[in-house]
Amino acid sequence: CNESGKGYENGGWDRELSGIWVAKYEMSMEKNDFSFVPASDTDGDVEINDTVKAVSKPNVSSWRYITVGKCYTNGKNYDNNKESHLMKNSEWGAVAYLTHSKYGRNGTEVSVNQSSNFTTGSGDEGASTTNNKSGIYDLSGGAWERVAAFNSADTNGYETLYGSSFAGINQTSSKWATKYSSNDNTPTQDKSKVGDAIWEVYVNKNESDEHRGWFNDNAYFMTSDCPFMVRGGKFSGNDVSGVFASGWMGR
Numbered sequence: 001c002n003e004s005g006k007g008y009e010n011g012g013w014d015r016e017l018s019g020i021w022v023a024k025y026e027m028s029m030e031k032n033d034f035s036f037v038p039a040s041d042t043d044g045d046v047e048i049n050d051t052v053k054a055v056s057k058p059n060v061s062s063w064r065y066i067t068v069g070k071c072y073t074n075g076k077n078y079d080n081n082k083e084s085h086l087m088k089n090s091e092w093g094a095v096a097y098l099t100h101s102k103y104g105r106n107g108t109e110v111s112v113n114q115s116s117n118f119t120t121g122s123g124d125e126g127a128s129t130t131n132n133k134s135g136i137y138d139l140s141g142g143a144w145e146r147v148a149a150f151n152s153a154d155t156n157g158y159e160t161l162y163g164s165s166f167a168g169i170n171q172t173s174s175k176w177a178t179k180y181s182s183n184d185n186t187p188t189q190d191k192s193k194v195g196d197a198i199w200e201v202y203v204n205k206n207e208s209d210e211h212r213g214w215f216n217d218n219a220y221f222m223t224s225d226c227p228f229m230v231r232g233g234k235f236s237g238n239d240v241s242g243v244f245a246s247g248w249m250g251r
Contacts, residue, residue: 008173010193011090022087022095025120026062026138026145027054027074038065048074058121062138067162067251068146068228075148076176085176086148092231093197095136096243099129100214109215112141112233112241129243141241144230144249148177151227158227162251167227180229182222191221198246217242226250 007013029036029044030053038044044065048054054063054074066074068086075086098104111126113119121127121137128135139145150159150167159167166177173179182191192198198221201213213219218240222229226248233241 008175009179011088011093011173011178011195014175020091020094022091022136023056024136025056025058026118026142027056028060028120029053029063030055035060037061038063041065045070048077054078056120058137060120062118062120062143064118064143068249069163069165069167071146072148072163072166072177086146088176088178089147089149089196089198089229089231090178090193092145092147093195095129095139096197099135099139099243104129104135105131110140110243112235112238113138114141114235114238116235118143118235139232139243140245141233141235141237144234144247145232146249147229147231149222149229150177150179151222151224152179152181153183153224154227155224156227156250158250163228180222183224192246197244201244212240213244213246215242215244216240217245218247219245220247222248 029038032051044063045067046052047070072086075084078084099110100107110129111123113122113127115122120142125132127137127140129139148166150163152169154169159169171179180191194200198219202219203212203214204210211219216239218233218237228249230247230249231245232243233245
């Protein structure tokens with residue numbers, strides 16, 4: 001935070017934080033208190049309510065077929081009194097660096113969740129951020145994770161279609177989401193912000209064919225065609241998935 005209590009443009013909060021709580025597993029859906037696996041946008045792109053709940057549990061299929069806008073809304077509504085929200089890029093970066101530190105895995109890469117069924121918590125303790133059961137799972141592999149980040153130079157109108165709950169050309173950074181600006185369709189990592197664990201961990205800055213960060217993780221940034229950010233990689237990503245992986249999406 002800066003002296004005015006803002007710093008939102010860099011992913012900051014309105015006050016100094018002693019820490020953050022992060023869901024232990026990728027979110028999954030429950031319908032009428034039973035695990036439910038969406039099979040289409042009709043099933044998945046919905047807001048939580050009295051019968052549809054977002055939960056963080058192991059050994060269930062993660063919630064997919066949902067737009068980033070609904071992810072944002074559901075994150076806010078999960079427990080609004082405790083300021084729950086969709087993770088920002090800066091918060092993902094904080095978790096990634098803590099995982100890399102002596103308080104996490106001390107430089108050892110997190111194993112990839114390789115479940116093609118998107119089963120949460122798959123893998124042994126090597127898939128945990130702390131290399132034991134007390135850590136966070138599914139930050140490497142599984143399904144790509146959406147974060148509350150948007151590119152203000154959106155040429156396809158995706159923000160209006162899919163992310164209007166927090167994103168838009170005329171929107172600014174807030175406590176809950178961070179605005180970026182990249183006016184082209186190249187993965188310009190230097191448009192990220194220090195602490196996001198994107199540009200500062202980018203390894204091959206002089207190569208245009210493959211973009212890799214630490215541990216050979218995918219390192220791509222938002223473009224004007226695809227104005228939203230995803231992190232962590234997917235189950236089939238093998239060595240290019242990881243806590244430092246980044247990519248783009250349109251919805």
